[in-house]
Amino acid sequence: MKEIGIGLLGFGTVGAGVVDGLRRNGEMLAARLGVKPVLVGVADLDLDTDRGVPLDGDILTDNAESVVDDPRVQVVVELIGGTGAAKSLVKRALDQGKPVVTANKHLLAEHGAEIFALAAKKEADIYFGASVGGGIPIIRALRDGLIANHIDSIYAILNGTCNYILTRMEAEGLSFDHVLKEAQEAGYAEADPGLDIDGLDTAHKAVLLAYLAYGFPVPMDAVHVEGIRGLAETDIEYARDLGYRIKLLAVIRRSEDGVEVGVHPSLVPAEHVLASVSGVYNAVMVYGDMVGQTLYYGRGAGREPTASTVLGDIADAARNLGADLPRSASVSSSSRGVEIRKAGEIETRYYLRLSLLDKPGVLARIAGALGENGISIASVLQKEPAKGEYVPVVVVTHRGHEKAFASALEQIDSMDIVGGPTARLRIEDQA
Amino acid sequence: MKEIGIGLLGFGTVGAGVVDGLRRNGEMLAARLGVKPVLVGVADLDLDTDRGVPLDGDILTDNAESVVDDPRVQVVVELIGGTGAAKSLVKRALDQGKPVVTANKHLLAEHGAEIFALAAKKEADIYFGASVGGGIPIIRALRDGLIANHIDSIYAILNGTCNYILTRMEAEGLSFDHVLKEAQEAGYAEADPGLDIDGLDTAHKAVLLAYLAYGFPVPMDAVHVEGIRGLAETDIEYARDLGYRIKLLAVIRRSEDGVEVGVHPSLVPAEHVLASVSGVYNAVMVYGDMVGQTLYYGRGAGREPTASTVLGDIADAARNLGADLPRSASVSSSSRGVEIRKAGEIETRYYLRLSLLDKPGVLARIAGALGENGISIASVLQKEPAKGEYVPVVVVTHRGHEKAFASALEQIDSMDIVGGPTARLRIEDQA
Numbered sequence: 130m131k132e133i134g135i136g137l138l139g140f141g142t143v144g145a146g147v148v149d150g151l152r153r154n155g156e157m158l159a160a161r162l163g164v165k166p167v168l169v170g171v172a173d174l175d176l177d178t179d180r181g182v183p184l185d186g187d188i189l190t191d192n193a194e195s196v197v198d199d200p201r202v203q204v205v206v207e208l209i210g211g212t213g214a215a216k217s218l219v220k221r222a223l224d225q226g227k228p229v230v231t232a233n234k235h236l237l238a239e240h241g242a243e244i245f246a247l248a249a250k251k252e253a254d255i256y257f258g259a260s261v262g263g264g265i266p267i268i269r270a271l272r273d274g275l276i277a278n279h280i281d282s283i284y285a286i287l288n289g290t291c292n293y294i295l296t297r298m299e300a301e302g303l304s305f306d307h308v309l310k311e312a313q314e315a316g317y318a319e320a321d322p323g324l325d326i327d328g329l330d331t332a333h334k335a336v337l338l339a340y341l342a343y344g345f346p347v348p349m350d351a352v353h354v355e356g357i358r359g360l361a362e363t364d365i366e367y368a369r370d371l372g373y374r375i376k377l378l379a380v381i382r383r384s385e386d387g388v389e390v391g392v393h394p395s396l397v398p399a400e401h402v403l404a405s406v407s408g409v410y411n412a413v414m415v416y417g418d419m420v421g422q423t424l425y426y427g428r429g430a431g432r433e434p435t436a437s438t439v440l441g442d443i444a445d446a447a448r449n450l451g452a453d454l455p456r457s458a459s460v461s462s463s464s465r466g467v468e469i470r471k472a473g474e475i476e477t478r479y480y481l482r483l484s485l486l487d488k489p490g491v492l493a494r495i496a497g498a499l500g501e502n503g504i505s506i507a508s509v510l511q512k513e514p515a516k517g518e519y520v521p522v523v524v525v526t527h528r529g530h531e532k533a534f535a536s537a538l539e540q541i542d543s544m545d546i547v548g549g550p551t552a553r554l555r556i557e558d559q560a
Numbered sequence: 561m562k563e564i565g566i567g568l569l570g571f572g573t574v575g576a577g578v579v580d581g582l583r584r585n586g587e588m589l590a591a592r593l594g595v596k597p598v599l600v601g602v603a604d605l606d607l608d609t610d611r612g613v614p615l616d617g618d619i620l621t622d623n624a625e626s627v628v629d630d631p632r633v634q635v636v637v638e639l640i641g642g643t644g645a646a647k648s649l650v651k652r653a654l655d656q657g658k659p660v661v662t663a664n665k666h667l668l669a670e671h672g673a674e675i676f677a678l679a680a681k682k683e684a685d686i687y688f689g690a691s692v693g694g695g696i697p698i699i700r701a702l703r704d705g706l707i708a709n710h711i712d713s714i715y716a717i718l719n720g721t722c723n724y725i726l727t728r729m730e731a732e733g734l735s736f737d738h739v740l741k742e743a744q745e746a747g748y749a750e751a752d753p754g755l756d757i758d759g760l761d762t763a764h765k766a767v768l769l770a771y772l773a774y775g776f777p778v779p780m781d782a783v784h785v786e787g788i789r790g791l792a793e794t795d796i797e798y799a800r801d802l803g804y805r806i807k808l809l810a811v812i813r814r815s816e817d818g819v820e821v822g823v824h825p826s827l828v829p830a831e832h833v834l835a836s837v838s839g840v841y842n843a844v845m846v847y848g849d850m851v852g853q854t855l856y857y858g859r860g861a862g863r864e865p866t867a868s869t870v871l872g873d874i875a876d877a878a879r880n881l882g883a884d885l886p887r888s889a890s891v892s893s894s895s896r897g898v899e900i901r902k903a904g905e906i907e908t909r910y911y912l913r914l915s916l917l918d919k920p921g922v923l924a925r926i927a928g929a930l931g932e933n934g935i936s937i938a939s940v941l942q943k944e945p946a947k948g949e950y951v952p953v954v955v956v957t958h959r960g961h962e963k964a965f966a967s968a969l970e971q972i973d974s975m976d977i978v979g980g981p982t983a984r985l986r987i988e989d990q991a
Contacts, residue, residue, distance in 0.1 A: 150708055150850055158708050161775075258705070264851035266705025273704075274689070274697025277581055277589050277871030344592075402857060405836040410853075419581055419868035420695035422841075423858035426833060427851060437850035440708035 131164045133447040136202035138193050138218055139209035140173035143232060143259070145180040146436030147206065147443075152182065158440065164447050166204070166440075170196035197221050204446045206439060207231040212239055219244060223253045228450070230442040232259035232435055238333035241346040254449060256442035261334040262287065264434025265427040266441065267413045271341040278417030280342035283381040284557060287334040289409035289429045290318045290325040291357050291377040295394075296407040299365050299374060305357070317409065328356035328377065328392040335379035338413070339390050342381060351469045353391040360394055364482055364552055367523050368396050371480070371510065374404040378557055387468035389475050395557040396480050478507070478556040479526045479534055483541065484548035487520040491546045495524065498544075502537040504529035519548030525556065562595045564878040567633035569624050569649055570640035571604035574663060574690070576611040577867030578637065578874075583613065589871065595878050597635070597871075601627035628653050635877045637870060638662040643670055650675060654684045659881070661873040663690035663866055669764035672777040685880060687873035692765040693718065695865025696858040697872065698844045702772040709848030711773035714812040715988060718765040720840035720860045721749045721756040722788050722808040726825075727838040730796050730805060736788070748840065758787035759808065759823040766810035769844070770821050773812060782900045784822040791825055795913055795983055798954050799827050802911070802941060805835040809988055818899035820906050826988040827911050909938070909987040910957045910965055914972065915979035918951040922977045926955065929975075933968040935960040950979030956987065 137144055151158075151168060159165035171184060172193035190196065197205055197218055205222035207229060209215040215236050222229050224247070231237070237244060237257055248255045258268040262285075271280070286292050290312065297308045309326065312318035324330045332354045339347045357377050368375050373396035382389045397404045402424055406412040411429025416422055428434040485491045496506055510523040526534075538551055568575055582589075582599060590596035602615060603624035621627065628636055628649055636653035638660060640646040646667050653660050655678070662668070668675060668688055679686045689699040693716075702711070717723050721743065728739045740757070743749035755761045763785045770778045788808050799806050804827035813820045828835045833855055837843040842860025847853055859865040916922045927937055941954040957965075969982055 146850075154708050154710060154850065157710065161707055264848075265854055266701045269700065269705050270697045273876065274700050274872050275868065276592055276875045277585050277868050279585060279588065400836070400838075402833070402836050405831070405833050407831075412855075417695075417868060419577075419585065419864045419871075421859050421862075421865055423696060423856070424843075425854075425856060427854035431852075433850045434852055437706065437708050437848065440850075441705050444707045445704065 130159060132167045133164050133450060134169040134199075134201040134203045135166050135206060135443060136170045136172075136196040136199060136204070137168060137206045137208065138172045138196060138215075139207065140171050140175070140180060140189065141208065142432045143435045143439065144171070144173070144208045145182050146432035147208070147439050148180070148184065149182040150433070150436045150440050154440075158444060162444050162448060166443050166447050169201045170199050172196045193218050194221065197225070197227070203227065203450060204443060205229050206443065207233060208439070209233070210235065212236050216240060216244075219255075220247060223247045223251050223255070226251050226253045228254040228256065228446040230256045230439060230446055232257070232439060234260035234330070234333040234337060238336040238349060241336070241340060245346065254446060256446055257337065258442045259435045259438040261337050262411050262413060262425070263427065263429040263431060264437050265411060265413065265425045265429065266438065267338070267425045268341060269441070270423070270425055271338065271415065275415065275417050275420055275423070278419045281383055281416040281418055283338050283342060283379070283413060283415050284403060285335070285338065285379045285413040286376050286403060286406050286411050287331045287379050287413070287429060288325050288377060289411060290322065291331070292406065292411070293317050293409045294326070295357065295360075295365070295375055295377065298360070298362055299369065302362060302366070304362050305360050326356050326358050328354040331377060331379050331392045335381055335390050335392060338379070339381045339388065343383070343388055347388070347390050347469055351390065353393070355393045357394050361552060363521065364480070364554060367482060367510065368480065368554070369399070371396070371523070371525065372399050373397060373480075373556070374399055375554065376403060376406070378403075380557065384470065387470035389470040391475070393555045395555045398558050475531045476528045477531065478528050478558065480554045480556055481524040481526065481538075482552040483522045483524065484519045484551075485522050486518060486546040486548065492522065494544060494546060495541060498540045499524075499526065499537050501540075502529070502533040504533055504537055517548075561590060563598045564595050564881060565600040565630075565632040565634045566597050566637060566874060567601045567603075567627040567630060567635070568599060568637045568639065569603045569627060569646075570638065571602050571606070571611060571620065572639065573863045574866045574870065575602070575604070575639045576613050577863035578639070578870050579611070579615065580613040581864075581867045581871050585871075589875060593875050593879060597874050597878050600632045601630050603627040624649050625652065628656070628658070634658065634881060635874060636660050637874065638664060639870070640664070641666065643667050647671060647675075650686075651678060654678045654682050654686070657682050657684045659685040659687065659877040661687045661870060661877055663688070663870060665691035665761070665764040665768060669767040669780055672767070672771060676777065685877060687877055688768065689873045690866045690869040692768050693842050693844060693856065694858065694860040694862060695868050696842060696844065696856045696860065697869065698769075698856045699772060700872070701854070701856055702769065702846065706846065706848045706851055706854070709850045712814055712847040712849055714769050714773060714810070714844060714846050715834060716766070716769065716810045716844040717807050717834060717837050717842050718762045718810050718844070718860060719756050719808060720842060721753065722762070723837065723842070724748050724840045725757070726788065726791075726796070726806055726808065729791070729793055730800065733793060733797070735793050736791050757789050759785040760787075762808060762810050762823045766812060766821050766823060769810070770812045770819065774814070774819055778819070778821050778900055782821065784824070786824045788825050792983060794952065795911070795985060798913060798941065799911065799985070800830070802827070802954070802956065803830050804828060804911075804987070805830055806985065807834060807837070809834075811988065815901070818901035820901040822906070824986045826986045829989050906962050907959045908962065909959050909989065911985045911987055912955040912957065912969075913983040914953045914955065915950045915982075916953050917949060917977045917979065923953065925975060925977060926953075926972060929971045930955075930957065930968050932971075933960070933964040935964055935968055948979075
């Protein structure tokens, strides 16, 4: 059987998963594929740590360039991560016309325009299935399965750490800080969890989904990002009383005015499939103009699921090495002229939790401030008064512009009847 | 741009959807793909009915062979259905080495061995994404995305009519007959609904999923099929009390002894994602040895979703026309020597609803009969006595062999303390 030489850059967790997967399932993969991927070089700065998976032969080196340049290497797999060495090595491979498989969402979200342009120029394909959704074949679904669809919108849970924290907060009534600390101790959250809980990791992935859906790179600074740090358990509780669950959602939507990409903790109706996605699982809901609503669900991270997708991309790269049509042709601008929509122009419904003096006429002033900004109230939930002089009041609004809300809340939070800043969460009930 | 000639056989609902999709989204598809699929011939016995979508030029004929044989036709799309004309036309196309796109699960489930062998011999690819799950790109996920995985099991809701009926029965406490009648009036169920409600349609799709997962055609007579006809609303109610929902599941499982393929109404834990799949939606849960649990969800039927997948397959066929590697190579026997497992050997848990005399010692006799057959009881649910002398008692068992249950139930149903046949449903809590 014809062999395809693979060069692996980065022998960390996922890299070791790829090596192990090739050892265990490589024969089956080759039988299904018709060609046999063979590891011919592995690069990592750490030459000593035992990864628990043996390499065939003396193929580990700390010289990554030599692996990229090795003429036997026909497909380069970048699993280093970050935007430093990874960037120059990916470019080096593409420059030589070698297809690249990468799980590096950070690199592609920040430097996608440059890298995709280089890949197109050199007619070298770049496969990034493992950069979004770990083991979920969502990139492939968007690129191939839904190729005949204009993508109307995508709603996605893309960060397992956040979803794990939100699931436990809801199920056990625990505080954000408490669950984060436990998650860190259990290894589900990083010691420095900012990339996850502040929404940046989700935003990187959202940018890549938008790229596949609309064919152009959305700059990170056009993405409105809010994470879940400090989300109050009381909001999770009120949301549940109202028939919702809170999820950190990436939202990618097309309207007549353009494309919106945002990341926000959002209220999702409890009966919606996305609401049933719990723990470290990820899910991506895609609305296409022909297919309607589809959803893809699975483990969004982890050694084995991510390696599964990397191997799927290696298979694609190996299969396409002999083909006439470069695979990257399938990501072309399907929406030329589509504009990025600014956050202030976006219409949405909101959940507001206000801290109000418990006396007559107070709610009328709130309704007045919202009304002045063109926002009408859908429902009000007032529980028993708290111990102090202020009482929490939850207001659910109809749709309004984001900047109208910002203006109304500025007005409200400066009122003397308001005891503290208003908690504000989006309601995504059109997902 | 290079053009690829498409011949369409069958200008019915889905056929019209494909024509319409090409008209509306064909340019975008071509831009993404790098080649342009062009309809050069359409065959249907009905030349008169207005399908509401215009054809470019005088390309409609009632001579399907002439479309297959037309040298401009490079990809043949079979949307006739059934196992008559469709079979000979698919073979005619493959014989000429032309790739075939089909949505015909019935044909492939019944004659897959013959057709796949012919495709392999002629090195012509066969694409059948739309035959399972309508708009859900599940065939593609199994074939490509999860290519590096041994598939441990698949649990799937594959028939929208059944899921619609079950959803309404549960939500509204209605009887099977009542919902079926309404579904027929609303066009959600066929006038002759047997293929759907007796599980055969689901079984056809299960056979195709098993083929992709294990690389060999499972004969239909090795598939244990039970439908939902006559399912009692009382069982849906009891199941809910026990924390389950009832779904018609296709179950494909591999164990050391072989592969099991079955279709059964099953109790699924209410918190499981599959339980949240409601109405006409389909979902396929796939467990792979690397990726773990993944799920694919969407509309399992209908003009537009099915046409979306057919167009995705046309795109694949068009892309691969120039390639060296036939795509069908990816379905090869990954599990040579795997045996089909007989139904009697399968272990599962059961929900039993017995009609018992309301007097002491009765339950002990039931437990005795189960115990003699090696089955132990996990829990018993007894509600208030009914009006008559018999009372419904629900028994949930631990795992046991199917034939042990059959033997125990034969014994039980002949006891004088039993007022009628025992209702028996599988519990799939490992899904």
